[in-house]
Amino acid sequence: MSDVITLKNLQKSYGQVKALKNISFSVKTGEIFGLLGPNGAGKTTTIRCLTTLAQPDSGEILVGGVSAITQPKQVRQKLGYVAQEVAIDKVLTGRELLNLQASLYHLPLSLAKKRIDQLLNLLGLQEYSDRQTGTYSGGIRKRLDLAAGLLHQPQVLVLDEPSVGLDIESRTIVWDFLRQLKLAGTTVLITSHYLEEIDALADRLAIIDQGEVIAEGSPSSLKDRLGGDRITLKIREFANFEEAQKAKEKLSSLSFVEKIIINQTQGNSLNLIVTPKSNPISKIEQTLIENDLPMFSISQSRPSLDDVYLAATGKTLIDAEIEASNNRDLKAEKKQAMK
Amino acid sequence: MTQSISPNQFTEILSPNLDTQIEVKNSIFRDFLQETLALTKRLFIQLKRRPSSLIAGVIQPFMWLILFGALFFNAPENLFENNITYGQFLAPGIIIFTAFSGALNAGLPIMFDREFGFLNRLLVAPLASRFSIVAASTIYIITLSFIQTAVIIIASAFIGAGLPHLLGLGAIALIVFLIVLGVTGLSLGFAFALPGHIELLAVIFVINLPLLFASTALAPLSFMAGWLQIIASLNPLTYAIEPIRYIYQNSDWSFASVVMNTPWGNFNFVTVLCLLLAFDVVILLSIKPLLSRRFA
Incomplete structure (x- = not known):
């Protein structure tokens, strides 16, 4: 067309x-x-x-x-x-x-x-x-x-x-x-x-x-371009960065894990990209236990548009939204809109 | 929503019109007329549903007439000009000042349209010319000014200023039209150029009364300091007031009558009309770039 x-x-x-x-x-x-x-x-x-x-x-x-x-x-x-x-x-x-x-x-x-x-x-x-x-x-x-x-x-x-x-x-x-x-x-x-x-x-x-x-x-x-499934893992509701970093290192060695991003604005949660159909959750759980790391929550999903956004910018849309609203100069925007 | 619509009707109503010849079919003049009338109609609907500005606009010149008239009530009869009272002297000044104030405020609705985003509706439309916005405002202000002028003329007649003949009234209408056209254009220019209504109000505030006092509305040129005489003789309001005053005081006026004496010469009626027209042309030409600019 x-x-x-x-x-x-x-x-x-x-x-x-x-x-x-x-x-x-x-x-x-x-x-x-x-x-x-x-x-x-x-x-x-x-x-x-x-x-x-x-x-x-x-x-x-x-x-x-x-x-x-x-x-x-x-x-x-x-x-x-x-x-x-x-x-x-x-x-x-x-x-x-x-x-x-x-x-x-x-x-x-x-x-x-x-x-x-x-x-x-x-x-x-x-x-x-x-x-x-x-x-x-x-x-x-x-x-x-x-x-x-x-x-x-x-x-x-x-x-x-x-x-x-x-x-x-x-x-x-x-x-x-x-x-x-x-x-x-x-x-x-x-x-x-x-x-x-x-x-x-x-x-x-x-x-x-x-x-x-x-x-x-x-x-x-x-x-589809993003490939694998998404896993969002929180070791604690609000983990500190060092602990998240440690979890990232340990989990990186798993064969089905393609990539891990630490999302600092979401309580240092870990966003994992895994090979589709690899049944990863139990193996992740096991790895965490072996390394004395806690687990607060874990969820698996197909890639969403938010993941597309995350992959391109390194932050989620919601975070970008919050960041933007903090940096906004409403007066200046009103002026632009009026011109 | 509505159940009574078949899919075919949906398609008929919502499908795009791909006829690229639309513009060619319509004439620019007819388009201009259509959009001007529609914009004018909007202003009058607003006036009908919110008439307070008209009511205030009629009361205010009354108060000017009464208060200024009373201010100089005991002035000697021949102080101003031969054999006329201050009330007679004042009426033309109030007519023009009222029309001028109304026109000077013409930009305010446009400014509020800008601030509320309504102006964007006009700016994204394929208007034949954005002068239709100016034209609509002018028609609206002119109508208000004529109502106000009629009220002032009738009221002045009652306080002894006399009533000009029909031709005189026509000439007064023409002069009011010319001053309103120019000042409306000026005000709309400000509305497009200034950042917001606060600034526009400030400009209106600064221009309004000083232009009144620097004109012959309240006192003749001969009363003024030399420097003010020069300013008043440059003031477009003076060029509108003096011919009307002449009509009021000379029932045997003609277009060749000398109606104004300025430091740089005496002007007859036709010359003054031409100068007012020139004022309008200069204003309209100078706001043209403001209207056609794409904002920032």
């Missing part, structure tokens, strides 16, 4: 901060593509460049073969955009907002009315359509925003963190809707810092970390 979006060597700095160091990925026509990464990784900046809200310092952005940098207006016509923070005018009713949106995309009056009625119906919004949007719950707002983004039948719908702030029921509705959208032939690009969301929805994904793409592919191919 052909690529509907191509990003090549995108770079962008805000003052001294390099928000995007080198972003390249492509989205194929008709797929759901996920952009995964912790907060502050550069997802939103990438999306702002793609939707022509921001100008990259260098690099190339093509949407349906048209450059977003030199022909932004044509690209705007091809994209639908659902921002992270639902921006609605609280004084307008849902229908009034959609009418405004339809005019901003120059839909003829009769077509606008038809599309608005269809989408309100499809998204179960009829009973809300004549109430002011200030009275809406988060889930209803998100649905209204989806309707707004789809009025002009864009080739690609871009959603920035579609399930942030949504309750589980609303999230399910949004997910189901995005799947329907894909079946109907619309390409969907979502960003998320939720692994489950990308795992559940995306046909392919790119993992972004600190302004760089560190992996790209389908969830299963990325997991």
